[in-house]
Amino acid sequence: MAQTTVEPLTSSSEAKTTKAKGYAAHSATTPLEPLSLKRREPGPDDVQIEILYCGVCHSDLHTVRNEWTNTTYPVVPGHEIVGRVTKVGTKVKKLKEGDLAAVGCMVDSCGHCEECKAGLENYCQQGLVLTYNSPDPHLGGMTYGGYSTSIVVNERFVLHVPKSLELAGVAPLLCAGITTYSPLPALEGRQGPEGGGRRPRRPGTHGGEIGECDGRACDAVYDFGAQA
Numbered sequence: 001m002a003q004t005t006v007e008p009l010t011s012s013s014e015a016k017t018t019k020a021k022g023y024a025a026h027s028a029t030t031p032l033e034p035l036s037l038k039r040r041e042p043g044p045d046d047v048q049i050e051i052l053y054c055g056v057c058h059s060d061l062h063t064v065r066n067e068w069t070n071t072t073y074p075v076v077p078g079h080e081i082v083g084r085v086t087k088v089g090t091k092v093k094k095l096k097e098g099d100l101a102a103v104g105c106m107v108d109s110c111g112h113c114e115e116c117k118a119g120l121e122n123y124c125q126q127g128l129v130l131t132y133n134s135p136d137p138h139l140g141g142m143t144y145g146g147y148s149t150s151i152v153v154n155e156r157f158v159l160h161v162p163k164s165l166e167l168a169g170v171a172p173l174l175c176a177g178i179t180t181y182s183p184l185p186a187l188e189g190r191q192g193p194e195g196g197g198r199r200p201r202r203p204g205t206h207g208g209e210i211g212e213c214d215g216r217a218c219d220a221v222y223d224f225g226a227q228a
């Protein structure tokens with residue numbers, strides 16, 4: 001399989017950075033190892049997060065082993081991130097220092113194209129930025145994910161997590177959970193096969209927050225035989 005390698009983020013970048021530590025794979029056949037890396041200083045729209053938990057997604061494994069033949073090494077996986085906000089930019093409105101926050105598989109997009117304005121940033125016409133193994137428009141090199149001590153993310157891609165939730169349980173919601181939830185609103189009201197299927201019940205949204213499971217969300221997930 002094809003493999004590519006880039007140098008870790010370099011000090012030649014003029015952007016201000018802070019140090020972080022992560023676990024990285026350096027090839028498809030070697031274990032993850034500690035890696036020193038850099039995060040950008042938060043810009044006006046950015047949120048800096050101390051990572052407390054990160055789920056393990058199958059995508060992490062495929063990427064580490066280069067099974068999708070698009071891995072750039074070293075790669076720091078992890079896109080089910082939960083942590084505590086340590087700093088916010090001057091324009092950030094929905095989060096403040098000390099809040100609990102979460103980040104999924106996307107960390108940026110243009111924000112201006114038709115798809116972004118429709119809330120479909122994953123189809124951004126200029127290309128979305130994935131949480132890891134994606135070209136980093138701020139520092140150069142590639143983005144590094146949540147198997148690390150901290151991350152800096154544009155506010156648009158950060159969710160507020162209520163203090164009442166058990167944080168380790170929140171992490172898998174950021175990819176597995178959202179993937180399960182995402183089709184439900186689109187399917188709402190449609191009949192199942194032969195017209196006799198159950199109508200999916202739509203979990204309530206919470207204005208950008210991850211809501212506590214109120215029963216409806218759990219029912220909807222288990223209707224589809226998934227466990228988030």
Ligand SMILES: [Zn+2]
Pocket residue numbers: 057058059060079105175176
């Ligand atoms: Zn995932």
Ligand SMILES: [Zn+2]
Pocket residue numbers: 109110111112113114115116121123124125126127
């Ligand atoms: Zn866009």
